[in-house]
Amino acid sequence: GAVVSQHPSWVICKSGTSVKIECRSLDFQATTMFWYRQFPKQSLMLMATSNEGSKATYEQGVEKDKFLINHASLTLSTLTVTSAHPEDSSFYICSASKVEQYFGPGTRLTVT
């Protein structure tokens, strides 16, 4: 149990466009989901904490208008990267929490 999926696993988009990444908890309900960003050969950096039915809490330095997070249900959270630029290219990982955090497989975003 405690499986978390992400979709898509890999996406390429053009600079200036927006891209949405989905995070789903497949076999449990998660009141809290987390979004992380990972640059090559670096650690995970927490971007935001998302609670179902309320606004996300963003970490310092993360632009909330650029990284839109929606947590509409107990099994789904979405991260939308708006007006993406090449510097937004990264590996985005979500986790879903039922006490402990369970991680998704990640989404690699490449902005050209």
Place this chain on the structure above:
Amino acid sequence: AQSVTQLDSQVPVFEEAPVELRCNYSSSVSVYLFWYVQYPNQGLQLLLKYLSGSTLVKGINGFEAEFNKSQTSFHLRKPSVHISDTAEYFCAVSPLGAGGYNKLIFGAGTRLAVHP
């Protein structure tokens, strides 16, 4: 505030040799401790965690870690590694609080490279 230091960015080791990946942390409050493994282009998988009780924690894939409160360390060990253990390993802490482990602070990671 909490911080996690993984003392080695890379650890090369031969197959069937023992390995230790070092982790030290700093925190003004009590914490839970975790080790995660990440294979290329994948998310994180929990290896083991320390919540309370015995300071020696056994996890999956033959890994174990020992919590040392006085040295604020949580080193990961395996007596005999396999090629398949080649991956990135992350140490993480979470401050104690109601509602579970709701904030993870990660170390920079240690790349374990197992050679035949």
